[in-house]
Amino acid sequence: MAAEPKIVTAALIIIGNEILSGRTKDKNMGFIAERLTELGVRMMEARVVADIEAEIVDAVNSLRARYDYVFTTGGIGPTHDDITADAIAKAFGVGISEHPDAVALLSARYRNPADFTAARRRMTRVPHGGVLVENPVSTAPGFRVENVYVFAGIPVVMQAMFESIAHELVGGDPLLSRAVSAYLPEGVIAAPLAEIEKAHPGIEAGSYPFQRDGRFGSSLVLRSTDAALLDRATDALKSMIVELGGEPMEV
Amino acid sequence: MAAEPKIVTAALIIIGNEILSGRTKDKNMGFIAERLTELGVRMMEARVVADIEAEIVDAVNSLRARYDYVFTTGGIGPTHDDITADAIAKAFGVGISEHPDAVALLSARYRNPADFTAARRRMTRVPHGGVLVENPVSTAPGFRVENVYVFAGIPVVMQAMFESIAHELVGGDPLLSRAVSAYLPEGVIAAPLAEIEKAHPGIEAGSYPFQRDGRFGSSLVLRSTDAALLDRATDALKSMIVELGGEPMEV
The missing domain is CATH 3.40.980.10 (MoaB/Mog-like domain)
Structure with missing residues (x-):
């Protein structure tokens, strides 16, 4: 722990x-x-x-x-x-x-x-x-x-x-982040992303929509002070994107 | 009035x-x-x-x-x-x-x-x-x-x-503004600018320093809801800049 x-x-x-x-x-x-x-x-x-x-x-x-x-x-x-x-x-x-x-x-x-x-x-x-x-x-x-x-x-x-x-300035434990984006709209990603956050206590998940070349996509950001946990959650996130028919792009 | x-x-x-x-x-x-x-x-x-x-x-x-x-x-x-x-x-x-x-x-x-x-x-x-x-x-x-x-x-x-x-949206009287800039540092302009504000009640004067091509200058902004008053104050401001040896540039 x-x-x-x-x-x-x-x-x-x-x-x-x-x-x-x-x-x-x-x-x-x-x-x-x-x-x-x-x-x-x-x-x-x-x-x-x-x-x-x-x-x-x-x-x-x-x-x-x-x-x-x-x-x-x-x-x-x-x-x-x-x-x-x-x-x-x-x-x-x-x-x-x-x-x-x-x-x-x-x-x-x-x-x-x-x-x-x-x-x-x-x-x-x-x-x-x-x-x-x-x-x-x-x-x-x-x-x-x-x-x-x-x-x-x-x-x-x-x-x-x-x-x-x-x-x-005396900093705390740095908040690490990993960002994965995909041309999947937030409306499709929202529920599975919340599941990933729930399954990985200590992870904060954020979703930021973008519009590029007329297509809507989502940039998904996971944050944690625990690097190993962050890796596991990022793997789960990428699998989720593939299951939804998207292509995960790590930024 | x-x-x-x-x-x-x-x-x-x-x-x-x-x-x-x-x-x-x-x-x-x-x-x-x-x-x-x-x-x-x-x-x-x-x-x-x-x-x-x-x-x-x-x-x-x-x-x-x-x-x-x-x-x-x-x-x-x-x-x-x-x-x-x-x-x-x-x-x-x-x-x-x-x-x-x-x-x-x-x-x-x-x-x-x-x-x-x-x-x-x-x-x-x-x-x-x-x-x-x-x-x-x-x-x-x-x-x-x-x-x-x-x-x-x-x-x-x-x-x-x-x-x-x-x-x-129901707006109020629009706050008009006139901006004049000069390659004069704020430390030189500050006192005369305050005088101009004092001499023109209803005018708010702001000074915003800038650095361009390695030179320091000041962007001086006068604001008022009264257009005629603003014109008079702007004329006074330009004369002040000339007296200080600067060249007023209206933006």
Whole structure:
């Protein structure tokens, strides 16, 4: 009997009116979701919220209590609508002020004091107790307060920030997956797939319909933390597809 | 003095483990956000939740009370992990059963009774009080209960469902926008932009940094329901960019 798998969870908060209006298409959720899966952390929920302090505070406080890690993207730039740092301070009930290490980093980047504008100084403000997150792309750092990581919204900067802290995330048992697809509609596959899941406790089965070249098919994904169990269930799934007259294609 | 603009709001709930694991990249949020903006409806919040009934119920109930419209995508197919219809029924505290019009639609599509499998019959289940939403792509309908629209997750199907109900959405005054970009960093633009916003009450100003060909720039977006005010503020914004030594590019 295998031990209970260790589950580590996370949530994501995407901050920004531009995502909600459709002007900017979010590219951060997919990246963070994939990287967390690789690191053995399960993203359980994601929210997109407006540039409104109370909304950010509510989202941070409801999610940081429920999940092991929370990540935020967006709203840490120099402009007046960049309110994430203040919202995080409010969520934790702590003060906020210029972090000396952040001031040092930006002073070094903007050597001419005239370039180190008041707006840029805003980017050195970190909630008390916060630890800087390195930004190798454009210097102005992110930060972490307890289990909440605060990243920039520009994908290239966000990704660099994520990678600079990826080593400190403690993952659980990785959730392994095997995907098999077939040109069989979900309506035919649904019942036998549920049987396979029932016959293999510890397996989660998912079914994702697709349309390709005008034909409908299903991508069937089995997930488990137990590799041997996953192999057995995948074999059963392939046999099931053949019995239904389909051709299993492993992805 | 212009009348107070009429604001109509919406929220989106994306349902599906495959989005949270990063296996599937969501394409529905951007589409719905853009279409709602065109229709004069403001998306205020979006959430991605797992295929867990209690999570869906919580999200539906907290958002349908706060916003004029709620849209959900995903989880209305034939498989055992398609639990959206049941979750919506539970959220509204109503029963759920096969909707005769949905049964008629699918019976006509699957003329051979052997093809009208039990799994496919599940797709005819609609919470009591629900009204069908047409699916011209693959027949199985979505539905609406009060202010909650329930759509499929496959983008081509979701988009067709959205268009089949778009005419019944009552939009507010459309939020007009003008975007001007320049190769000036946000740290330089931030303070003057805040001044422009302050000098033009009724204007919301947003600043979105970008990186292109290794140069940092800012895309500045002004929004208002008042077209004349928006023109005046845009002129002021362009002058400001020129004063800062930049070249305004209208997008």
